[in-house]
Structures are given as C-alpha cells and as structure tokens.
Amino acid sequence: MLADTHERALPDHSGQSNEDYLVYLKHMALYAFVASRVAGKRVLDLGCGEGYGTESLSQVAQFVVAADYSLDAVTHARKKYARANTAFVVCDAQHLPFADSCFQAITTFEVIEHIPDVRGYLEQIKRVCVKPGTIFVSTPNKLLRLLPFQKPWNRFHLREYDARGLMQAMSRVFQRVTMLGVTAIPQVLEIEKRRVKQNPLIAYPRMLAHIVLPSRIYDRLRAIRPGTKEPVSQKTSSQDVGQYSINDFMVSEKNLSECINLVAIVEL
8 A cells, every 4th residue: 555644635534633634525525526627638647646636537537637746646556456447647737748749738736836936837738638628726724724824834835825825826927827725524624624623822932943943953952853844733533434424525716815725727
C-alpha cells in the first residue's frame, strides 16, 4: 500500500481518522462532478496521487493519462488501477512531457498549492489542452483553514488561495474562468471546520518563529517536538463516517468564502 504522508487522500479507511476519510469522500465527490463532463474524451489527471480518481475517470473517458511527480504514487496507481484505456506517467507539472493540444480535458486537483512556478504550470496545462477543451483546477479554501496573515500550516503547501486569489492566478493565463466551491451538508462541514481549526495562541507564535529563526534552527526545533510539526487541531470527532457518502458533498457557485475547496473551471 502507498505510504500515508498525511497529505494524499487515501481510499483505505483503516488506520485513518474519520476526518481524513471524509477528505477522501470529498475528492471522490469532485471526481464524480467532473466525470459527466469528460465522458468520451482524452483526459489528463495531473497530480493523480493514489490513483482512485483516475480509476473513476477511466470508467467514462475515452483515455486517461495519470501523471504525478511521485514515482511511488505512479507505481502504486499503475499496479492497482491499470486498465486498457489508462496510462501512467511520472513528470513535473511545470514541464509536461506531452505534445501540444493532445488532451480534451484536464483535471488537476490540489496541485497548484504545491507548485513553485504557478504561471509556468498553468501555461503547460494550457499548451497540452485542445481548443475547445476544459480544465478543472481545485485547491483548498484558505479562508476555512488559515487565520488572517497566517502561512500554510501544511508543510507541503507553498501557498493557499481564497476565491479572489485563485481567480487572479488563473486569469493571468486564461480568459474564461468560472469559480465554484465544494461544500457539504452541515454535519460534514462542521467536522471539516474542526479538522482545520487553528488556535491563534499557538499558530501566530509558531509563524513568528518560522519568520525570525534561521531555517536550520526552526527545523531542528520541529524535529525535537515531532508532535507539533503541523499546527492542526486534534481530531476529536468520533462520528461514524459510514453514514456519509459522496452525495453529502456539493459543488456550487454560492458562499465561496465558506466552501471546503475552490474549483476553477476553464473553457478554452
């Protein structure tokens, strides 16, 4: 099984918290939202991770290329989800190894927050997508996760976006962008809010230390106290997630400040 870095959403519920499994259901709900829009098309799933999303798309698409920066992730996905209409590629999202205009649709979920050169990444996506074609970009909503002026507590994230920031980034490369958000029924939304809630008395001093201290000293302090590597609240929910499904998540244009994930849809 693919190692759990606590960054990828994984389909196996065993060993995970209820909150983490709901993150997986959120991802599957987003892939289900996209599936009907990519039926019969050549699709690039950029940042495929474990591969469950690629598997979902492959059931309706003509052909799917699953791509990820991680060799371990791609190897795992190929072994678990190989199908006649699916290929697996290790690549850098900022330098895609594909010909111009070779995909009719592109899904790239929770990737943009990891990318050093965001414009280069978006330009590459634009280059490999046909016209007309559709691009789906999702990222966590920082208004739900971060305090004002707080840097991402997720050590894998270089930045996080609100709806305005994501629209600005997308509009530098694309002309036609629609902004939507992934939300959920009140019970699930409350669990997600608890999962990412920050304590200002802890978060701000830690952010200040990160800014003031030399990187080697800050990293050493984090290594000494492994239990505090990420300033995320304790996962206290004991509800049985078996009562929830992807049908408890919705994609909507309303209340983007309260959504779990932002979804930018580009029509070329």
